[in-house]
Amino acid sequence: MALALFDLDNTLLADDSDFLWGCFLVDKGLVDKTTYDKANKRFYDDYKKGTLDIFEFLSFSLKPLTQIPTEKLTGLHKEFMQKHIIPIMTQKGMAQIQQHRDKGDITVIITATNRFVTAPIAEAFNVDDLIATDPEIIDGRYTGMVAGTPCFQEGKITCLKTWLENTSHDLENSTFYSDSHNDLSLLEVVTTPVAVDPDDQLKATALAKNWEIRSFR
Numbered sequence: 001m002a003l004a005l006f007d008l009d010n011t012l013l014a015d016d017s018d019f020l021w022g023c024f025l026v027d028k029g030l031v032d033k034t035t036y037d038k039a040n041k042r043f044y045d046d047y048k049k050g051t052l053d054i055f056e057f058l059s060f061s062l063k064p065l066t067q068i069p070t071e072k073l074t075g076l077h078k079e080f081m082q083k084h085i086i087p088i089m090t091q092k093g094m095a096q097i098q099q100h101r102d103k104g105d106i107t108v109i110i111t112a113t114n115r116f117v118t119a120p121i122a123e124a125f126n127v128d129d130l131i132a133t134d135p136e137i138i139d140g141r142y143t144g145m146v147a148g149t150p151c152f153q154e155g156k157i158t159c160l161k162t163w164l165e166n167t168s169h170d171l172e173n174s175t176f177y178s179d180s181h182n183d184l185s186l187l188e189v190v191t192t193p194v195a196v197d198p199d200d201q202l203k204a205t206a207l208a209k210n211w212e213i214r215s216f217r
Helices: 008-012 017-027 033-049 054-067 070-088 091-102 115-125 154-167 181-187 200-209
Strands: 003-006 106-114 129-138 141-147 175-178 192-196 212-214
Touching: 003 008, 003 091, 008 017, 008 091, 008 106, 008 115, 008 175, 017 033, 017 054, 017 070, 017 106, 017 115, 033 054, 054 106, 054 129, 054 141, 070 115, 091 106, 091 115, 106 115, 106 154, 115 129, 129 154, 154 181, 175 181, 181 200, 192 200, 200 212
Parallel strands: 003 106, 003 175, 106 129, 175 192, 192 212
Antiparallel strands: 129 141
């Protein structure tokens, strides 16, 4: 069975779930509006420029998970899904996932955004599995730390290799859909790289390498 990998933010989604979760926390008054909103926007800008310090960002983004009771987090995420995620799930992205499923391919979302934010989203897209940055959990509580390697840039390849070893799948006839130059290292190793609504840097690379360019919007 061939492997179909999908980036999440700005690929299957018409926005960034990590950034929107931060905005949602601000809107709910669960974090300090002035300082958190400013930092959230700075980190998002760094991500788009390719200069994001992933560990600094994760220290920032995972901290609220330690400050909100687990049972409240579940309810908040359901509200977040209804208000912010379901409206930006791309129909073409869902159709592409289904097309791969109809062919018998294994569909996997692979994302730098942490598993708390993305697991319900992956379920809504009906993919077979999710590879994401894992927040550390001890005794049922988030610690604010990362468990293992962040699934970002080269770390995506590290996380994917671990997943492949654990599932006995391989990259033969694999496809990866992404919008971001941050994913160039993974796009280079799959059989079929597809640039989806790509940023300027990825678009230039895709044109130079004659990769397919698609839009899910």
